[in-house]
Amino acid sequence: MSNKINIGLFGLGCVGRGVYSNIQKFYSDQINIKKICIKHPGKHTDINSELLTTDASEVLEDSSIDLVIELIDNGAEATALIAQSLRSGKDVISANKAAIANSLRFFIDLQNQTGKTLLYEGAVAGAVPVIRLLESHYANEKITGLEGIVNGSTNYLLSKLRLDKLTFDDALAQAQSNGFAESDPSLDIDGWDAGYKLIILAAHAFGDTLSIEEVQRTTFSEFLEQAPDLSKPWKCIAKVNNEGENLELSIDFKEEPIASQFTSVEYELNAIKVHSAIAGTNMLYGSGAGANATASAVLSDLFQWKKGFRYDYSKFYQRKEYLKKLQGIPA
């Protein structure tokens, strides 16, 4: 009897294909792709047509599918698919930061109600394992600050403008053809993508969920309107300010000093600094966007899931206790 993991895949674009091809290459003895749900079958004539469907219920109602991997490019549709999967008794891995950030409280409740697991390491900073690090290494240590470069496309644009002297339009076209940019690139250049990622990081680091409207965003156009000297190392920095009772989240362009560690983070690479009470500062650095970077995180989630890993969101409990203390309420 085969003890392969049966998965159902939603989406076969840049990331979906990264996951599909890496499973074929490295894990076909352990993972069986049972069904792939897509939108336009005509785009996927290279894939065995028996695997493909446009009907989500062929995944959701297949009791032999243990795990759903959700990799579509529409946040609202992804939210519905994740919720339906959890409710149909399936665990889920997603890389959809819009869906996760907009509905995180709902998904935490749904995991508690169904006993099912949702993992989403690929939603933030590609292959950089930051969510799992916040959940495990920092579970009991107070995090005092967090900042980083979390959008590969804007970082790619800034590097291309500064180092390779490309025009904005040419640089954006390259970010799109490399698969770094979202299918709607305004999500990257207007700071939405970085905002969603920062909301997810803030939840796992500080135990609160903010809405995207609460994130202060500077768009790439607003940055360029200030006529910055593009020969300088500008970086788009996502930052959580956690002084006081409320978290403040911002996405802003900063000219980094030459000696700053962020200055050497170029093109689609990402970096995140975590400041904490005992460790001081740790910086994570690595591939932030693209098919393989994200597939690596998705597949890592899959093998963690197999071992029973789930997020325990311990910072939410710690934040409640912290707020009680601030308000003078005894524990």
Ligand SMILES: NC(=O)C1=CN([C@@H]2O[C@H](COP(=O)(O)OP(=O)(O)OC[C@H]3O[C@@H](n4cnc5c(N)ncnc54)[C@H](OP(=O)(O)O)[C@@H]3O)[C@@H](O)[C@H]2O)C=CC1
């Ligand atoms: N690109 C990257 O570097 C990263 C992307 N992500 C996230 O991963 C997700 C996928 O991104 P990416 O692969 O780049 O996107 P693409 O635009 O390349 O692919 C999207 C895929 O979703 C499919 N799709 C859309 N709607 C549906 C639906 N309702 N049901 C089934 N399939 C559907 C499309 O089908 P069809 O092909 O038939 O049109 C397509 O295969 C997004 O949430 C993105 O934010 C996360 C980290 C990095």
Ligand SMILES: N[C@@H](CC=O)C(=O)O
């Ligand atoms: N569009 C995103 C893709 C990865 O999350 C980015 O540019 O970082």
